[in-house]
Amino acid sequence: MKIILLILLPISVLLTACSEGPESPRGFSLPEGNAEAGKAVLISYQCLACHTLQGVSDNDVEQHVPQKVPLGGDVSTIKTYGELVTSVINPSHKIARGFMREGFTDDTGQSLMRNYNDVMTVNELIDLVAFLQPQYNLKPFNRTNYPQYFP
């Protein structure tokens, strides 16, 4: 009994620490945005200089990165608006958590993505995310089928 408590107690402390700490995203909520206006934001901030998005093109922008980063499309986990907001206002966050991909960061490991925090209004951000979120299509996760192993 004591052993079980010794194992369970730290786990429960860890779990509550993760979900309910002052840094938890719980309670984060954006007002409803306007997707049409969001598309205009994407064009006017020239996001397509570094990104591709199916069905949206902009011939006026130059290519900025060696390899464009696709937005939208099939994903195996849904992009929540929290994740999308974070991608725009704190692009290096995900990279800091170990998702570093060759060609997407500078020498210091920071995202090559431009920082818009001083120029983009909160309403523009809300509309942008309202436009981007439905561009992602949740694809069912295909589990690898391993053949049965008989020694």
Ligand code: HEC
């Ligand atoms: C100078 C190039 C550049 C510009 C301009 C740029 N981005 Fe990015 N963006 C990147 C790179 C590189 C990444 C991949 C690394 C990362 O996640 O930061 C990225 C990642 C993202 C992601 C996360 C994608 C994913 O699959 O996780 C989103 C969302 C995004 N950008 C949105 C935007 C929006 C919206 C704009 C315009 C307001 C924009 N970006 C402008 C370079 C850029």
